[in-house]
Amino acid sequence: MIRLFVADDHTIFREGLKQMLAEEADLTIVGEATNGDELLAQLGSLSCDIVLLDLTMPGRSGISLLREVASNHKWRVIVLSMHEEDQYIVESLKAGAAGYVTKNSALEQLILAIRKVVKGEMFVSAAASQSLIRQARAPSEPLPHTRLTPREREVFDRLVLGRKMSDIARELGLSIKTASTHKTNLLHKMKAETTADLVRYALRHQLDQRP
Numbered sequence: 001m002i003r004l005f006v007a008d009d010h011t012i013f014r015e016g017l018k019q020m021l022a023e024e025a026d027l028t029i030v031g032e033a034t035n036g037d038e039l040l041a042q043l044g045s046l047s048c049d050i051v052l053l054d055l056t057m058p059g060r061s062g063i064s065l066l067r068e069v070a071s072n073h074k075w076r077v078i079v080l081s082m083h084e085e086d087q088y089i090v091e092s093l094k095a096g097a098a099g100y101v102t103k104n105s106a107l108e109q110l111i112l113a114i115r116k117v118v119k120g121e122m123f124v125s126a127a128a129s130q131s132l133i134r135q136a137r138a139p140s141e142p143l144p145h146t147r148l149t150p151r152e153r154e155v156f157d158r159l160v161l162g163r164k165m166s167d168i169a170r171e172l173g174l175s176i177k178t179a180s181t182h183k184t185n186l187l188h189k190m191k192a193e194t195t196a197d198l199v200r201y202a203l204r205h206q207l208d209q210r211p
Helices: 011-021 036-043 062-070 086-094 107-117 131-137 150-160 165-172 176-190 195-204
Strands: 002-007 027-033 050-054 076-081 099-102
Touching: 002 011, 002 036, 002 107, 011 027, 027 036, 036 050, 036 062, 050 062, 050 107, 062 076, 062 086, 076 086, 076 107, 086 099, 099 107, 150 165, 150 176, 150 195, 165 176, 176 195
Parallel strands: 002 027, 002 050, 050 076, 076 099
Antiparallel strands: none
16 A cells, blocks of 8 residues: 655645545545644654645745755655646755656646655646656766855855945945955856846745854
8 A cells, every 4th residue: 555645735735636536546645734844743743645735825935845844754745736837846856756747637647646755756737748867866066055155145145145345345344446346257157137137046046044
């Protein structure tokens, strides 16, 4: 029997999923959660084979939650998501997901994913190309922010928080010209054009706001 845990904040979706999967003799749902905190709390004492995880739930969610859940090798994770873009799929697989199924997929796709993943295989639904699995398994290139010098990172963090260049220079004991040079250099390394681009990057990668 394959034991499943469902984490999704939409009650109708969870109930519908439970009813449909109940018709499969080899599948059983042993628990459910409506947010990341509930999920992590229950998994601590739960025995299951696969976690079916929605990435966009209230509170703790997204890639950081996926990474934490997938780090426990007692179970494998299949992401259930509305997003079909390659970016979401690749990031999920790199973060530890063993499968990715879009919510508009046929039920047969999810069942197939469950049976493959429990055997140690990887699976993405038909909406995504299997080449994404190979891409996700390829060695990751360092993220742009990891190439910043310590001083550039200090400027980056303050820019993301909305600080003015004059304030950043004063806080770091730099001249405005030197602080501006660091900004120019880090924008180049980050392949960004504006501070707004940096803010979006920080949110996307959930970087800590240090200062």
